[in-house]
Amino acid sequence: MLDIQKIRNDFPILEREVNGKPLIYFDNGATSQTPKVVIDAIVDYYSNYNSNIHRGVHALSQEATDKYEAARIKIQKHFNAKHAYEIILTSGTTESINIVASGFSSLLEEGDEVIVSALEHHSNIVPWQMMCEKAGAILKVLPMKEDGSLRMDLFDEMLNAKTKLVFCNHVSNALGIINPIESIIHRAHKFGAYVLIDGAQACPHIKPDVQELDVDFYVASAHKMCGPTGVGLLYGKQELLEMLPPYQGGGEMIETVTFEKTTYAGLPHKFEAGTPNICGGIAFGVAIDYMNAIGFENIQDQEIILLEYATQKLQNIEGLKIYGTANKTSVISFNIGEIHPYDIGAILDKLGIAVRTGHHCAQPIMNFFEIPGTVRASMAFYNTKEEIDILVNAVEKAKMMLS
Ligand SMILES: *Cc1c(COP(=O)(O)O)cnc(C)c1O
16 A cells, blocks of 8 residues: 555645645646656756757766666656657657657548547547548547447447558546557557557556557657656657658758758657757656656555545535546546536635646537536545545535535
8 A cells, every 4th residue: 555645745736725725636637746856857957967968979968868868768668668769759649649640641542541539639639630631531430438438339340441540548538438449459450550549648547568559659748647748758669650751850850961852860869850858858757767666556556546435425416427437547527417617616726626627628528428518536646535525525515606
């Protein structure tokens, strides 16, 4: 068992008050909080060796380069990629997806088909729509069920020889549902389609093994897994990253440049034009070390306790409906009767409780349930049962005030 009080001491922000009440942070699905070791790594970078990488011969540049490349290897090990150069450091999930979508828009042919799941975040919908528009490809949607799981029974029928790509999130950010990505990858591969898995919402809870999954592309953001904002990764199989054209032109991504012809750098630099988020990349490595030191099994055990406790307590509130009941992570998306989720969120905020309200960048899911949005409480391993008790009391209070 984790010593939660000890863990909470790692997060300075958990000490603060909001509106005169101790902060209760249940918006981990939007961004996680940052442990002191990660904050220290950021301060250390700017205090001691801030400089540009891969360029200078001087000591600071060498130190920054070494630490940045060491972070890439930590990320490689964490995701079990075969090679460090299969890890492209990006500004986050959104950019990672855009690199792949933009690349495929020049590789797909008219009439090719791509499948996207009904559970996607806008960042895993819009880039593919743009790609399909450019290439003349057809975007198909794998529907979902009332319990928030995917209609896997329809998946085989949707696949055919024209299917080139399949996109799905590992865990839905709006509902927390864990998708059967092993089965999606396996079935898509039978038809020769490539699969991109959006792991932004899974990686705070699950440690994926990209080789075991045999996934073609896997993307995630540091800021949802105890790291800083503005950095994330694109994992791709070597041969696929080599096949994709570069995303942006600029410094760092070239081998030779003349006005007649430029040749591109090898992996990973081909996709890393310009000065990257050096400090962010290094701090991402520290965040990964931090989470692994706690251990993903321990994280999951604690989160299951919180999820079960909160689900049970919230369900006792009359009129409260939880959306997404299939196998899931520690996310509870709910509404009470006809009360607008925003109004509940505003009252909770007055009581120091941070939740997310709205469509969670997943309007198609809200349309499916015919609701404007939900209140989403997303829990992390540093949350406690006591905080859930306060949340439940506050939700009851909000219900009384608003009905
Ligand atoms: C947060 C999130 C994204 C977008 O991540 P950014 O860090 O904003 O680029 C994409 N997909 C899912 C499932 C998410 O939870």
